[in-house]
Amino acid sequence: MADLHDPPLPWSTRLWFAFACFFRVLFDPQFAARAWQAREAAALPPAERAEPRQLERARSAGAPPAAEAAESVAAPAPAAGAPAPAAAPGVSSALQLLSLLQREGRLVDFLEQDIASFGDADVGVAARMVHEGCRKALRSHAKLAPVRREEEGAKVTLEAGYSPSEVKLIGNVSGSAPYRGVLRHRGWRADELSLPTPVAGHDASVIAPAEVEL
Known part of the structure; x- marks a missing residue:
């Protein structure tokens, strides 16, 4: 597993990985569930590591180390017949x-x-x-x-503090803001998104049901 102190991935690798994850999340519900769990786990603070002296004191006092205590507690068994977690x-x-x-x-x-x-x-x-x-x-x-x-083809100036999520620099990128260039694509944002309310029990992973003509 990658460490937080590992060198960052290059941009080209991140771009490929983003596309790969996007389509895996769309078409592989199990992968999407694991990715969601990893996202939630990443928000948890790291566990504190006990110092060697603290471990020695615990052993001398007869207390089991934290790792051994954790292993001694059995995980609760899943309830029989429990429904699969929703997406x-x-x-x-x-x-x-x-x-x-x-x-x-x-x-x-x-x-x-x-x-x-x-x-x-x-x-x-x-x-x-x-x-x-x-x-x-x-x-x-x-x-x-x-x-x-602005219309595509117009000259634009990006002042310091512009949002990189809204504007992507392309071409010969060097120096720092303000940047002056030509607008090649206006970009799109979703101001509103209205999706139908899912029917109870509907399997969202079925993009289109199979059709059988009688």
């Missing part, structure tokens, strides 16, 4: 949004289809249908707004 709220919402994009625009079907053997005209027709459906779903459940109000 984390953030994971459930992401799966629900993906399900909407699949239902309205067949996004997952399109991405999972091998289009190498199809002609450009066929791919173009399919892409138009996916675009229309996904756009409808997105606009029905999310209110989006550009991060920057």
